[in-house]
Structures are given as C-alpha cells and as structure tokens.
Amino acid sequence: MAILQRSEWYDLARTTNWTPKYVTDSELFPEEMSGARDVPAEKWESYDEPYKVSYAEYVKVQREKDAGAYSVKAALERSQMFEDADPGWLSILKAHYGAIALGEYAAMSAEARMVRFGRAPGMRNMATFGMMDENRHGQIQLYFPHEYCKKDRQFDWAHKAYHTNEWGAIAARHTFDDLFMARSATEIAVMLTFAFETGFTNMQFLGLAADAAEAGDYTFSSLISSIQTDESRHAQIGAPALQILIENGKKEDAQKLVDIAIARAWRIFAVLTGPSMDYYTPLEHRKQSFKEFMQEWIVGQFERSLLDMGLSLPWYWNQMVDEFDYQHHAYHLGIWFWRPTVWWNPAAGMTPECRDWLEEKYPGWNDTFGKCWDVIIDNLLAGRPELTVPETLPIVCNMSQIPICAIPGDRWKVQDHPLDHEGRTYHFNSAIDRWVFQQNPARYRDHMTLVDRFLAGHIQPMNLMGALQYMNLAPGEIGDDAHQYAWVERYRNHPYQRKAA
Numbered sequence: 128m129a130i131l132q133r134s135e136w137y138d139l140a141r142t143t144n145w146t147p148k149y150v151t152d153s154e155l156f157p158e159e160m161s162g163a164r165d166v167p168a169e170k171w172e173s174y175d176e177p178y179k180v181s182y183a184e185y186v187k188v189q190r191e192k193d194a195g196a197y198s199v200k201a202a203l204e205r206s207q208m209f210e211d212a213d214p215g216w217l218s219i220l221k222a223h224y225g226a227i228a229l230g231e232y233a234a235m236s237a238e239a240r241m242v243r244f245g246r247a248p249g250m251r252n253m254a255t256f257g258m259m260d261e262n263r264h265g266q267i268q269l270y271f272p273h274e275y276c277k278k279d280r281q282f283d284w285a286h287k288a289y290h291t292n293e294w295g296a297i298a299a300r301h302t303f304d305d306l307f308m309a310r311s312a313t314e315i316a317v318m319l320t321f322a323f324e325t326g327f328t329n330m331q332f333l334g335l336a337a338d339a340a341e342a343g344d345y346t347f348s349s350l351i352s353s354i355q356t357d358e359s360r361h362a363q364i365g366a367p368a369l370q371i372l373i374e375n376g377k378k379e380d381a382q383k384l385v386d387i388a389i390a391r392a393w394r395i396f397a398v399l400t401g402p403s404m405d406y407y408t409p410l411e412h413r414k415q416s417f418k419e420f421m422q423e424w425i426v427g428q429f430e431r432s433l434l435d436m437g438l439s440l441p442w443y444w445n446q447m448v449d450e451f452d453y454q455h456h457a458y459h460l461g462i463w464f465w466r467p468t469v470w471w472n473p474a475a476g477m478t479p480e481c482r483d484w485l486e487e488k489y490p491g492w493n494d495t496f497g498k499c500w501d502v503i504i505d506n507l508l509a510g511r512p513e514l515t516v517p518e519t520l521p522i523v524c525n526m527s528q529i530p531i532c533a534i535p536g537d538r539w540k541v542q543d544h545p546l547d548h549e550g551r552t553y554h555f556n557s558a559i560d561r562w563v564f565q566q567n568p569a570r571y572r573d574h575m576t577l578v579d580r581f582l583a584g585h586i587q588p589m590n591l592m593g594a595l596q597y598m599n600l601a602p603g604e605i606g607d608d609a610h611q612y613a614w615v616e617r618y619r620n621h622p623y624q625r626k627a628a
C-alpha cells in the first residue's frame with residue numbers, strides 16, 4: 128500500500144477540531160483549565176507549531192535516542208567513573224537527580240493538561256509528544272542514579288527528594304506547582320515551555336553536558352544531551368501560543384505570565400546550577416562561569432527571543448542581571464554552611480586556585496564572600512568545626528522558599544523586603560519576589576515556609592536534629608563537606624595570598 132508523505136496529510140490531521148454536540152464549548156474547555164482568555168477558537172486554530180513531526184517519526188527517533196543513552200550507560204557500567212570522579216562531581220549528580228527527576232513527572236502532567244485542554248489543535252498535538260518526552264525524562268533520570276544507590280544512599284534522593292519536606296524540595300515544588308501544575312494549558316505553554324524551557328533549562332542541560340564530558344562522565348553527558356534534544360523541540364509549544372495572545376490584545380497578560388515565570392525560574396537555577404558550575408565542578412573542568420553562561424543564554428539569546436516575540440523585557444531585568452554577580456555565591460555559602468540540610472555533600476570549591484578564579488570572574492569576590500570563607504577556614508584550622516555548622520534556621524523567602532541572602536563583607540547588601548497582607552507579615556529576598564506575590568496574593572498567602580512551620584511548632588524538637596528529621600534526612604544521607612575538609616590543609620601555615628591583579 129502506498130504511504131502518503133507527511134507533508135500531504137499533516138496539515139489536515141493537525142488541525143482536527145470539532146463542534147461538540149452534547150456539551151457546550153465551555154464545558155469541554157473550561158476557562159480554568161484552558162486559559163483561552165476569550166480568544167475565539169478560530170483564532171486559536173491559526174496556531175502554527177514550528178516543529179512538525181508525525182507519531183511514527185517521533186517513536187522512531189525517540190527509540191534511537193533511548194537506545195543511544197542506555198547503551199552508553201551499559202558500555203560504561205564497569206568503568207571506574209564513580210570511584211575516580213571528584214566528589215564535587217558526584218554532588219552535582221545527586222543534586223541534579225533529586226531536584227530534576229520528579230520535576231520531569233510534574234512537567235509530564237503539565238504537558239498532559241495542554242494535550243487535553245489546549246485550545247489549539249496543533250498545540251495539543253505537540254504537547255502529546257511533549258508529555259511522552261517528559262515521561263521518558265522522569266524514567267531515565269530515575270533509572271540511571273538507581274544503580275548508584277548501593278554505593279551511596281544519597282542517590283536514593285533522586286526518587287525521595289520530592290516526597291520530603293527538605294527545604295530545597297519545598298522550594299522546587301513551590302516553584303513547579305506555581306509554573307506547571309496549578310496553571311491552565313495556555314499559561315503552561317507560556318510559563319513552562321517558553322519561559323522556563325526556552326530560557327533556562329538550556330543552562331542546566333547544555334552547561335552540565337559540557338562539564339560532564341570534561342569531567343569524563345560520558346554516561347551523564349549522553350543522558351542529558353539526549354534529554355535536551357527533546358526539550359528543544361517541545362519548548363517550541365509556547366511561542367506560537369504567545370503570538371496568538373499578543374495578536375488578540377492579551378499582551379499585558381502574557382507579559383505578566385512571562386515575568387512571573389522568569390523570576391521564579393531564575394531563583395531555582397541560581398540555587399541549583401550556580402553552585403554546581405562555579406564551585407562543585409572541579410576547577411580544571413570548568414568551561415565558563417555561571418555568570419558567563421547566564422550572559423550568553425539569558426542576556427544574549429533569551430533576551431532576543433523575548434523582544435522578537437514582541438514582548439518587553441521584564442521590568443526587573445537589570446536587577447536580575449545584577450544578581451548574576453552575587454546571588455548564587457550567597458546561596459552556595461548558605462548551602463555549604465547548612466550542609467547537613469541537603470541530600471548531597473556540598474563541595475566548598477575553596478582552594479587558593481579556586482579563589483583566584485572566583486576573583487577573576489567576579490572582581491571583588493574576596494572582599495565580600497571571601498571574607499566569610501576566611502572565617503570558616505580560620506575556624507576549621509583552629510580545630511573548631513562546630514563553629515562552621517548552623518544551630519538554627521535562616522529567614523526564608525516567602526516566594527522562593529530559599530533563605531534571604533545577598534552580598535556580605537565590605538559591600539554588605541542584605542535586605543528583607545517585607546509585606547503586610549491580611550494581618551500576616553511576609554518576607555522576601557527581593558522586590559521581584561514580593562512583586563510576584565502581589566500579582567495574586569490569594570494564590571500564595573497560605574503557604575508556610577520551613578521557618579513558618581518551625582515557628583508554628585510543626586518541627587519537634589525545635590532544634591537542628593528536629594529539623595533534619597522533619598526533612599527526612601536520615602544518617603548517611605545528611606550532607607557534609609564533599610572533600611572531607613582536605614582543602615583546608617592548603618591554608619595551614621600558608622595564609623591566602625591574593626594573586627596580584
């Protein structure tokens with residue numbers, strides 16, 4: 128039987144829509160789930176996805192991708208990667224899998240919402256493939272770390288993290304629930320696929336793929352490159368949806384969705400990707416600093432896509448770009464100090480050579496963050512490690528769920544941005560986080576940060592041990608310095624001499 132070329136039937140098949148007989152249109156596509164925003168169905172039918180693929184083609188290509196990634200894994204099963212890898216690299220793997228694997232399942236549900244409730248037939252079609260992509264990402268990123276569980280139980284957190292009240296897991300859930308899970312199909316197209324995936328996932332996936340290959344972890348490198356090829360396809364669901372919104376007088380609304388999503392995505396990537404790139408990756412394997420990566424992908428490329436789309440830059444754009452200089456350094460310092468509260472072992476990344484690199488990439492680093500590390504180093508050298516671990520919890524941002532922090536030392540700039548709303552005072556890391564809250568207070572107001580829960584007595588006993596139990600961090604899972612403080616010896620009898628500029 129002759130088989131038609133895709134181009135001969137695709138346009139007909141992809142625009143399949145129908146007029147319901149037994150229910151009304153609004154029952155079939157409730158506004159809450161579709162988010163069509165009064166843009167009529169025929170306008171949505173003009174949706175034109177830039178990436179066209181048939182089911183048969185999709186399955187063939189995906190099968191090959193899976194076969195590729197799984198066979199690299201099988202071929203390298205007996206390699207010594209795990210044993211030979213720098214402990215900082217293993218920490219990147221643990222942090223990545225815990226933060227991302229079940230987030231992929233969340234993304235699958237989000238894609239499924241677009242499959243069912245997307246107002247444009249082409250969007251439903253694309254999202255069907257996107258949903259299967261995300262299912263694959265969830266499965267493969269659970270399967271790969273599973274093998275490491277027997278060597279190191281922190282890898283169990285690939286599956287466990289999202290089921291706990293560990294603070295990073297709360298932060299990730301809060302963000303992903305906001306951007307993907309509790310949104311309509313149209314909002315998901317804009318917030319998840321356009322803002323989050325076009326803008327940010329490149330950094331985690333392309334950035335880490337390059338670092339992984341450098342670090343000799345070809346299994347991980349091929350795994351995340353394979354995922355990234357799916358992302359670059361289904362991330363294109365958002366742009367045509369945005370176009371329809373803009374053409375139909377909904378630009379302001381679309382802009383707000385984009386601005387909220389970028390603000391929230393930036394925080395998650397700053398806390399996850401920032402320390403990975405600038406501290407955990409062994410110095411000799413670093414390709415670019417986190418800031419350089421942000422400038423290339425967010426300022427250089429994503430800024431263009433925003434403007435080409437006819438959108439404006441978010442009102443806070445300059446402030447966010449300023450944060451590239453310091454926010455992730457502050458997060459890293461905090462994560463290392465509160466290291467018992469994470470499911471991986473933070474690498475300090477603090478040898479004299481690392482500090483020279485940081486000073487070169489971030490001029491002034493020694494006068495600010497370096498001064499805090501000096502105190503930590505002095506305490507460790509003096510045999511007083513107890514002064515380098517926390518006794519209680521920091522103030523946590525009511526939006527990002529991450530501690531409020533910024534620049535310490537000579538250029539001190541740490542500020543709470545509070546807001547009183549219906550008799551409760553909320554605390555925010557920046558005016559940007561507060562602005563997100565103000566866009567829809569009812570959506571966010573009842574959530575309790577880890578510290579709110581602590582103060583409300585949910586965490587017993589009210590000390591660090593109680594908090595660790597609340598976070599489900601069992602012995603053997605509780606984080607500690609990745610290199611068991613070996614780097615501190617570099618400073619004994621050799622005070623840090625800043626390299627002359």
Ligand SMILES: [Fe+2]
Binds near residue numbers: 234
């Ligand atoms: Fe994914």
Ligand SMILES: [Fe+2]
Binds near residue numbers: 234261324358361
């Ligand atoms: Fe995705």
